[in-house]
Structures are given as C-alpha cells and as structure tokens.
Amino acid sequence: MYVELIKKRCSVRTFTLDIFSKEKLSEIENILKNVSRTPFNTYGRFKMIKLDQGEGRSLVRAMTTYGVIKNPQYFLVGMINKVTGNLVDFGHSFEKIILDLTALDIGTCWLGGTFNQSIFAKYAQCLADEVIPCVVALGVSASLQSPTDRLIKFMAASHKRKEWKALFFQNNFKDFAVLANHHHQLALEMVRLAPSASNKQPWRILYEDNCFHFYLDRNSSYNRLIDFLNLADLQLVDMGIAMCHLELALLDAKILGQFEFIKGMEQKHYTYITSFRC
Ligand SMILES: Cc1cc2nc3c(=O)[nH]c(=O)nc-3n(C[C@H](O)[C@H](O)[C@H](O)COP(=O)(O)O)c2cc1C
Structure with missing residues (x-):
C-alpha cells in the first residue's frame, strides 16, 4: 500500500557501508524499468551508479554531495532531455521509484542542490543533450544520523x-x-x-x-x-x-x-x- 510507504519514507543522509545483495540489485533494476505513466507523458532516464567503481576514490566520493551524505555508496542519477524534458514528470517518476525502494527498506534522499553535477554527468554517462536535475542517494540507513544530517533536518524543519x-x-x-x-x-x-x-x-x-x-x-x-x-x-x-x-x-x-x-x-x-x- 502506497499510503504506508508515503508515511514511512523520510530523507536518509547517513548510510552504513553495507552493499546490496545481488537479489536486491535486481529488484532495484526492475523498479527502474517499470516507470509509470507521467502527467505530461515525458520520461526521464534513471541510472544507478555505485561509487567505488572505476575512479571512485575517496576524494571523489566526498565531493559528490559536498559531504551532505555520510558513506555515500549508491546513487540514482535522473536525466532529462534539455529541450523536451519536463521537470514535473521527472518528479513524478522519481518519487514513484523512491516509494518502491522504500518498500524494499532502502533509505533514500533527494538531492537537487547538494550534488556535484559534473561528477555525476561523467559517472552516469549523461548525454550532451541531457541535464541532471536531481540525484537520489540510496543505501542501507544507519541507525544513528550524522551531525550534518541532524543540522540539515533542523534547518529545513524536515519533520x-x-x-x-x-x-x-x-x-x-x-x-x-x-x-x-x-x-x-x-x-x-x-x-x-x-x-x-x-x-x-x-x-x-x-x-x-x-x-x-x-x-x-x-x-x-x-x-x-x-x-x-x-x-x-x-x-x-x-x-x-x-x-x-x-x-x-x-x-x-x-x-x-x-x-x-x-x-x-x-x-x-x-x-x-x-x-x-x-
Ligand atoms: C526536489 C528535492 C530536492 C532536494 N534537495 C536536497 C539537497 O540538495 N540536499 C539535501 O540535503 N536534501 C534535499 N532534499 C530533501 C529535503 O530537504 C527534504 O525532503 C525535506 O526537508 C523534507 O524532509 P523529509 O524528506 O525527511 O520528509 C530535497 C528534496 C526534494 C524533493
């Protein structure tokens, strides 16, 4: 029931270092494939990346979210066409994905400001005619939140x-x-x-x-x-x-x-x- 998932979801900015099992990864891939119909019938591209692949060295990891996300491991990068893309549709599709991830007990956080565009564009192989309006950090939620997490929640009065x-x-x-x-x-x-x-x-x-x-x-x-x-x-x-x-x-x-x-x-x-x- 989506009502329960909506009530359950909240932004998670502190993750454990655990990685997802193969089964979980394939469930995530299925969620990404099943994007539902959007209000204006435009569709973005959503790609999962794992940071410690390739050039994911520690400095790059820290730079991705300017330190806002503690232990960033996985991200979903959302891309839309610069000309035909629609941000309302983008929000609609991405939130449905987030709620489906919540059903799998995966912690998520929308990032529209505190993420490094150029690093994600490179990792997600964003095309020249695409932009990345937002990314979503995801992973296993840590039971204790980092001080940065608590500060952001306080400043945004998130609750x-x-x-x-x-x-x-x-x-x-x-x-x-x-x-x-x-x-x-x-x-x-x-x-x-x-x-x-x-x-x-x-x-x-x-x-x-x-x-x-x-x-x-x-x-x-x-x-x-x-x-x-x-x-x-x-x-x-x-x-x-x-x-x-x-x-x-x-x-x-x-x-x-x-x-x-x-x-x-x-x-x-x-x-x-x-x-x-x-
Ligand atoms: C489009 C969008 C962009 C956001 N960008 C950021 C961001 O850049 N950094 C951040 O820490 N949180 C970001 N958030 C998370 C919001 O601060 C958070 O959703 C809000 O404070 C409500 O808290 P909750 O998600 O725990 O219910 C964003 C949320 C949305 C929907």
Whole structure:
C-alpha cells in the first residue's frame, strides 16, 4: 500500500557501508524499468551508479554531495532531455521509484542542490543533450544520523509540514477543503506528507467536483537563489512529487483518474500546473 510507504519514507543522509545483495540489485533494476505513466507523458532516464567503481576514490566520493551524505555508496542519477524534458514528470517518476525502494527498506534522499553535477554527468554517462536535475542517494540507513544530517533536518524543519488549511481548498481559494469522500481526503493528506526541496511545500490544491487542480505557490526569494546557483527549477519537481502521492494514494483505494490540463484555470497568485480528474 502506497499510503504506508508515503508515511514511512523520510530523507536518509547517513548510510552504513553495507552493499546490496545481488537479489536486491535486481529488484532495484526492475523498479527502474517499470516507470509509470507521467502527467505530461515525458520520461526521464534513471541510472544507478555505485561509487567505488572505476575512479571512485575517496576524494571523489566526498565531493559528490559536498559531504551532505555520510558513506555515500549508491546513487540514482535522473536525466532529462534539455529541450523536451519536463521537470514535473521527472518528479513524478522519481518519487514513484523512491516509494518502491522504500518498500524494499532502502533509505533514500533527494538531492537537487547538494550534488556535484559534473561528477555525476561523467559517472552516469549523461548525454550532451541531457541535464541532471536531481540525484537520489540510496543505501542501507544507519541507525544513528550524522551531525550534518541532524543540522540539515533542523534547518529545513524536515519533520514539519504546513497546515492543511494553508494547502488545500475547495471550490475557491477562500474555503479550505473538507471532503466528504474520505479517500479523497486521505489522498490530500498524502500530498501534505510529500518531500520538497528545502521543505518549501509549494503545492496548493483546489478541489472541485472530483477534480484536483494543482497550483504552484512560487517562493520568489528561493527561486532567485535557485537561479543564482544555476539549479533546475526544483519547485516544478516538487509539484510532480505531490501529484505522484495523490495518484498513488487514490490508486490504493482503487480510484483511477487521469491528468488533464484544463484551459482557463490560471490564477493571479498561483501558477496552474494541471488537474487530476477521478
Ligand atoms: C526536489 C528535492 C530536492 C532536494 N534537495 C536536497 C539537497 O540538495 N540536499 C539535501 O540535503 N536534501 C534535499 N532534499 C530533501 C529535503 O530537504 C527534504 O525532503 C525535506 O526537508 C523534507 O524532509 P523529509 O524528506 O525527511 O520528509 C530535497 C528534496 C526534494 C524533493
């Protein structure tokens, strides 16, 4: 059940030195092969790399995540085409992979800022027309977190989520959502638990007649920083993650639906992304 996996997942930045068994590696490969349908029908490329192969010497290992990940062993490198790639779809696909890895008891951490683009581009043989918006560190979670891990969690207030009434609305942006359908209500709660870059939680959802309209509440100072650091538009990745959580939570309740971009849904304060109709 994806609802349980969503509740279980949290960012892991401290791993043990254990390596995966052959069986686990093949289960991971299967997960990577089974990427599900995305909201805008574009697909990234996800490749697992192990750092101690080839030139994975200790300095290179430390440089990969600027020390944020303790004992980095494995990474999933996500790549999209520079022109046709879509960051919402990228977030949607990668989060589904992460939840499937969570089912295998594998610890993961999204990295959109603290990773070294050029090292990963080389290791993953990224093509000239591709970019790496994010990578995911994965491995066996250590029981004790490193001081860096604890500091990042503290700074991002990682355990906290915004209140329901700041995120989910019904019929208009004045009334917060109280949904009669408890599966729909639970699906929104699963969006609330989603991870996001710097824990900004930029998603806003307007619910109308079995339709969830997804909006992005852009944080301008954060976006200026992202531009300055020349990072991908991580808030679009966050939107894809939120959509993945909603879709999978509904799927648990056997509620199927589809993404649909509806014309005329634009709003003054929020950026309309797309809608999920079920
Ligand atoms: C798109 C994206 C990019 C992220 N980039 C980083 C990063 O560069 N470094 C890091 O330590 N954590 C990163 N995170 C993890 C977030 O800080 C974390 O998801 C958030 O604080 C919520 O905590 P949780 O994942 O434990 O629920 C990223 C998360 C997302 C979704």
